[in-house]
Amino acid sequence: MIQVQDHSVSPLRLLSSWYESCDRVVQEFNQHYFSVKTILFTFALPLALCAAHGATAQIKSTMSAPKADSVMLSETTDGDYLVRRYMVRSDADTGYTVRYKISSSTLTTNFDGNPSEIQGLTDFINSMDRDSLMQVKSVTITGYASPDGPLALNERLAKNRAQSLKNYVDKQFGLSKKYDVRTASVASDWDAAREAIARSNVPDKQTVLGIIDRRGGRTAVEQRLKALPAEVWKYLADRILPPMRYAEIAIAYVGGREVVQRTLIPKPEVVVVEEVEEVCCDPCACVEVMESVNGLIVEMPDVPVDF
Known part of the structure; x- marks a missing residue:
């Protein structure tokens, strides 16, 4: 089967x-x-x-990278922004001038344009005391004398004018206790007056400039200028020579300010x-x-x- x-x-x-x-x-x-x-x-x-x-x-x-004179203080974020705070420093200087009467080294605060200059100096020194970011580098006071008159007298006047301004700022603000205040003096010659004379409207200007350019010595130049018509010397004595009798305080400092930089974060x-x-x-x-x-x-x- x-x-x-x-x-x-x-x-x-x-x-x-x-x-x-x-x-x-x-x-x-x-x-x-x-x-x-x-x-x-x-x-x-x-x-x-x-x-x-x-x-x-x-x-x-x-x-943007911070500058060489900048210091970054902080870096934070604010929403979509990166916030950086910098301290930016820069060199600066300022100066104030006070004038003196002829043959004098006494500081007269209400003489000529002295009131406005002294007020400006006062305001600046007060701001120096309040500004913690400011660093004073140097304070120099220089006295000047006009070229007319004997050289020895002018040298003494220039030196005494510098000292008188130093005494004033020390008495008013105690400046020498806070900073190193230096003094200097310049007994100006007629070459220093030449530029002002060239810009002026002094009578017989070309003759005046020719006398200065001949360089015959301080006394010889003054004698030749006084030998010109009386209006020439009067113009020089009233308008050119007075502004050359002064003392100047120059303050060099480093100023600081805060800068905030906001950058959108991609x-x-x-x-x-x-x-x-x-x-x-x-x-x-x-x-x-x-x-x-x-x-x-x-x-x-x-x-x-x-x-």
Whole structure:
């Protein structure tokens, strides 16, 4: 008797095979899905870090560097701005002049333009005491004498005028107790008066300039000038020589001021990496994820099965 082997597949076995196939497809999908996510994250993170580093470098490159005479006091952030405070220092100087009467070294505060000069000096010294950012470098007082008269007398007058102004500022402000106050003196010659004469309307100007340029000595020049018509010497004595009898205080200092610099902080570029859609090449089955459905829709291949 010939025994025929039944090769037909039972419905139960076929259904079990179908479930195994579905389970395998789901596992492969999950593995593929998370692998893609891992790859995308791996590439996206360095790109984001590079973008952030580039933004930081851009901040450093666009921020103007402090000057050599500047000191940064603080660096903070205010919203989207980087705020830096600098102390900017610069050299400066100022001077005030008081005039003296002829052949005198006594400081007369109400003489000529002295009141306004003394008031300006007073205001500046008071501001020096209040300004903690100011640093005084030097204080120099120089006395001057006009070129007319004996040289020895003029030298003494110039020296005494410098000392009289020093005595005044020491008495009024105690300047020598705070700073190193130095004195100097200049007995001016006629060359110092030449520029003022050239700009003036002195009568017979060219003759006057010619006498000065011949350089015959102080006394000889004065004698020749006095030998000119009286109106010439009167003009010189009234308008040219008086402003040359003075003392000047010169103050050199370093001024300081605070400067606030606000710079917009560039935001790093956001790198968007799109996911690559994987084309299903498995002829057995395809899995499609739908956002509107809580689950998986499995498309099975057409398998001719008889139940």
